Amino acid sequence: MKKFMLIGSSTCGKTTLCQRLNGYDIGYKKTQAIEVIDNTIDTPGEYLENRNFYKAIVVTAVEADVIAFVQDATDERFRFSPQHATLFSIPVIGIVSKADLATEEQISQALELLELAGVEKVFVTSAYTGQGCDELKEYLSD
Ligand SMILES: Nc1nc2c(ncn2[C@@H]2O[C@H](COP(=O)(O)OP(=O)(O)OP(=O)(O)O)[C@@H](O)[C@H]2O)c(=O)[nH]1
Ligand SMILES: [Mg+2]
Numbered sequence: 001m002k003k004f005m006l007i008g009s010s011t012c013g014k015t016t017l018c019q020r021l022n023g024y025d026i027g028y029k030k031t032q033a034i035e036v037i038d039n040t041i042d043t044p045g046e047y048l049e050n051r052n053f054y055k056a057i058v059v060t061a062v063e064a065d066v067i068a069f070v071q072d073a074t075d076e077r078f079r080f081s082p083q084h085a086t087l088f089s090i091p092v093i094g095i096v097s098k099a100d101l102a103t104e105e106q107i108s109q110a111l112e113l114l115e116l117a118g119v120e121k122v123f124v125t126s127a128y129t130g131q132g133c134d135e136l137k138e139y140l141s142d
Helices: 014-021 051-063 104-116 133-139
Strands: 004-008 035-037 040-042 066-072 092-097 122-124
Touching: 004 014, 004 051, 014 040, 014 092, 014 133, 035 092, 066 104, 066 133, 104 122, 122 133
Parallel strands: 004 040, 004 066, 066 092, 092 122
Antiparallel strands: 035 040
């Protein structure tokens, strides 16, 4: 499995998605620091929200094979900038999270914005219902 690193705003669902993808019980736990869970590198939302942490993200990304920009479909705020993906020298994918709570319109908007951030592929997911998780696992498996 490819080692992948999740980046996204606080509460966008990174940790819950890690739990789902790695087959753990789903339970809320605020991420305080960069955490490696099996093949996933989970980061705190503050790393995206606070520019002072950018260096830490770029340094940690060296350990990863793929980066995932995670966007909560129900969140109006979008913190990835256009062509944000060019900051990294490895593939960057997009993950729309919490699809179970979102309208079709919200999902389309999140997809569009992630594409603008320069991701090469987008998965629409819900860690609660499991939507999109098999496709994501398959992408990460080779
Ligand atoms: N309905 C729904 N809720 C979700 C989903 N994924 C996560 N949540 C909820 O959203 C909240 C935040 O989820 P986390 O996975 O902790 O978010 P995070 O991105 O790791 O947040 P930080 O650690 O603060 O950066 C929790 O209450 C989760 O239960 C989902 O797919 N659907
Ligand atoms: Mg977390």
